[in-house]
Amino acid sequence: MDVVLRFGGVDKSDDDPDPWVTKVNKGTVRRVLTYFRPHIGKVALFVLVAVLEALIVVATPLLLKELIDGGIVKNDSGVVVLMACLTAGLALLAAVLALVSGYISGKIGEGITYDLRVQALDHVRRLPIAFFTRTQTGVLVGRLHTELIMAQQHFTGLLMAATGVVMVVVVLAELIYLSWLVAIITLVLIPLFLVPWIRVGRVIQRRSVALMDANTGLGGLLQERFNVQGAMLSKLFGRPAEEMAEYEKRSGRIRDIGVSLSVWGRTAFVMMALMASLATALVYGIGGELVLAGAFQLGTLVAIATLLSRLFGPITQLSGMQELAQTVVVSFSRVFELLDLKPLIQERPDAVELEKDVAPDVEFENVSFRYPTADEVSLASLEHLKGERERGEVAPEVLRGVNFHVRAGTLTALVGPSGAGKSTITHLVSRLYDPNSGTVRVGGHDLRDVSFSSLRETVGVVSQDAYLFHNTIRENLLYARPSATEDELIEACRGAQIWDLIESLPLGLDTVTGDRGYRMSGGEKQRLAIARLLLKAPTIVVLDEATAHLDSESEAAVQRALKTALRSRTSLVIAHRLSTIREADQILVIDGGGVRERGTHDELLAQGGLYAELYHTQFANPANDAPKPEREEPELDEPEPAIQYMGFGG
Ligand SMILES: Nc1ncnc2c1ncn2[C@@H]1O[C@H](COP(=O)(O)OP(=O)(O)OP(=O)(O)O)[C@@H](O)[C@H]1O
Numbered sequence: 001m002d003v004v005l006r007f008g009g010v011d012k013s014d015d016d017p018d019p020w021v022t023k024v025n026k027g028t029v030r031r032v033l034t035y036f037r038p039h040i041g042k043v044a045l046f047v048l049v050a051v052l053e054a055l056i057v058v059a060t061p062l063l064l065k066e067l068i069d070g071g072i073v074k075n076d077s078g079v080v081v082l083m084a085c086l087t088a089g090l091a092l093l094a095a096v097l098a099l100v101s102g103y104i105s106g107k108i109g110e111g112i113t114y115d116l117r118v119q120a121l122d123h124v125r126r127l128p129i130a131f132f133t134r135t136q137t138g139v140l141v142g143r144l145h146t147e148l149i150m151a152q153q154h155f156t157g158l159l160m161a162a163t164g165v166v167m168v169v170v171v172l173a174e175l176i177y178l179s180w181l182v183a184i185i186t187l188v189l190i191p192l193f194l195v196p197w198i199r200v201g202r203v204i205q206r207r208s209v210a211l212m213d214a215n216t217g218l219g220g221l222l223q224e225r226f227n228v229q230g231a232m233l234s235k236l237f238g239r240p241a242e243e244m245a246e247y248e249k250r251s252g253r254i255r256d257i258g259v260s261l262s263v264w265g266r267t268a269f270v271m272m273a274l275m276a277s278l279a280t281a282l283v284y285g286i287g288g289e290l291v292l293a294g295a296f297q298l299g300t301l302v303a304i305a306t307l308l309s310r311l312f313g314p315i316t317q318l319s320g321m322q323e324l325a326q327t328v329v330v331s332f333s334r335v336f337e338l339l340d341l342k343p344l345i346q347e348r349p350d351a352v353e354l355e356k357d358v359a360p361d362v363e364f365e366n367v368s369f370r371y372p373t374a375d376e377v378s379l380a381s382l383e384h385l386k387g388e389r390e391r392g393e394v395a396p397e398v399l400r401g402v403n404f405h406v407r408a409g410t411l412t413a414l415v416g417p418s419g420a421g422k423s424t425i426t427h428l429v430s431r432l433y434d435p436n437s438g439t440v441r442v443g444g445h446d447l448r449d450v451s452f453s454s455l456r457e458t459v460g461v462v463s464q465d466a467y468l469f470h471n472t473i474r475e476n477l478l479y480a481r482p483s484a485t486e487d488e489l490i491e492a493c494r495g496a497q498i499w500d501l502i503e504s505l506p507l508g509l510d511t512v513t514g515d516r517g518y519r520m521s522g523g524e525k526q527r528l529a530i531a532r533l534l535l536k537a538p539t540i541v542v543l544d545e546a547t548a549h550l551d552s553e554s555e556a557a558v559q560r561a562l563k564t565a566l567r568s569r570t571s572l573v574i575a576h577r578l579s580t581i582r583e584a585d586q587i588l589v590i591d592g593g594g595v596r597e598r599g600t601h602d603e604l605l606a607q608g609g610l611y612a613e614l615y616h617t618q619f620a621n622p623a624n625d626a627p628k629p630e631r632e633e634p635e636l637d638e639p640e641p642a643i644q645y646m647g648f649g650g
Helices: 028-034 037-072 077-126 129-134 137-144 146-178 180-226 228-237 240-292 298-319 321-339 387-391 422-429 452-458 473-478 486-495 499-504 522-536 552-566 578-583 601-607 610-620
Strands: 003-005 022-024 362-370 397-406 411-415 437-442 459-462 540-544 570-574 586-591 594-599
Touching (some): 037 146, 077 146, 146 180, 146 298, 180 240, 180 298, 180 321, 298 321, 397 586, 422 540, 473 486, 486 522, 486 552, 586 610, 594 601, 601 610
Parallel strands (some): 411 570
Antiparallel strands (some): 362 437
């Protein structure tokens, strides 16, 4: 049977901002234990050290007993000195063992967390793009980072608590040996102490989980709002007062939980100290009477009192152990949830390699596609939005029976209204998604049969909003081909018409492009992306032309760069420029998820269909502010407006 637990194994209040629960499957504990396997030697050492520590703890009171009964009472200074020295020696050994035990438990805890983290990162890296479009970045980062650190801390805590088991058993055995009466009284009193302690422990546990959730939630929000584009949107459209109120509300919640945690933590500490003092008073009271009655000697009384003081620490550790174990299991489950997400896009074991350096053809045969629903690709707990799931999301079909053939080395332009499915078609070519029915073929191979690495080498993509890492221009370019030489970098930049700009920068290729490459203009960023593409030298180019109005110089430069990029490659371009469309060997007019018209510019005009209609509409309403290509580029030198004015593309 499956058990559903909230994180930390505790109930949350109804107004909890994150109502998602984590499912703990039956086999989870066994699965957690498998992570111990590589560390089994360290675990054995850890147990050995724990046993030694426990033996030292019980040996010390016996030495004290001998010191008093055999030394002080019998006036034997030799015994006093010997026992004092042995006690000091054991204390020293205990200190060393405590350090060793801390080191080993740290190694085990960190080692297991490392294994889990690396496994999770590798898995998440393989998940399809649909997962990332669904997931809230900050929450995913929280899951892979902050929550794993918490899991590690709980895990190490659990290991330390496990040593308490050995300690309690040994201490109780010695207590019975010294005085069965005191041992019984102790056993009766322990629950009186434990009940309030467990209650306090639960409150602390619950608050810790709430604090973690609140921190993750605020982290996710900040990540979304404080990245360059989020900050830009918030500056342009934001409602500062309301946003600030939200930040204050969330920060206030973190503060309040923190204060209450601090108070409850102190309460636990005070309770522990109080119980230890009360127990000491009780032992000396009852034990003192027994000594007076001659039931046992003074040394035994001191030994019992010392033993009892060593009992409370391990018992409190043990009392929290079940909760801690539950938290550890749930923490691991949160990562297992991720690991169990099967990537929708998988590489076949017998995947084939595409031929290198030969431009292949691209074929869509009766392709239909709908975007995957949340249930298929992501986790509710990573979305933080439950609307779609509660409504039972149904994904509409975005492509229906699409057929076309792009001959090797030719240019196909995709045009059509916004939302028609143009980008979706390009996503299928780079296998960001698989079609639900039909086949996408490259060089005659079904894409599902092609190896990932081969496909990556073959298909190069330049999107409208080129993404650049926060790093130098050089590093951003080398990402496409780490082995590229300086000369090759420069040649690619020249081909992409960006070298003049880079050369004029004080740091040249070592200029940092800023978060998301924001310090560069749209046209510059796209030319840099084209340089990256040239370095990669793919045989298929998928390109989404910029819709933004570049200034005429930028526009002409991008067009020249594109000419270099597309030369003798199989190209699929979401075209917004008439110049690109005119040069295309084939134009596909996409409408309503299908190919509505196809042909060259002249053929489509002659057909007098949708393309012609929109084209003529365009000429009836010329867009005055359309960018004009540069004069010195005769092949681009036509007073052509952007195709989006024709009602195409978005
Ligand atoms: N990740 C996604 N998940 C679900 N639906 C999506 C996703 N991406 C796009 N869609 C939907 O698929 C349809 C086709 O979108 P697509 O981006 O392919 O259109 P497009 O022709 O490229 O439009 P535009 O010219 O505006 O970029 C749209 O209705 C869109 O809302």
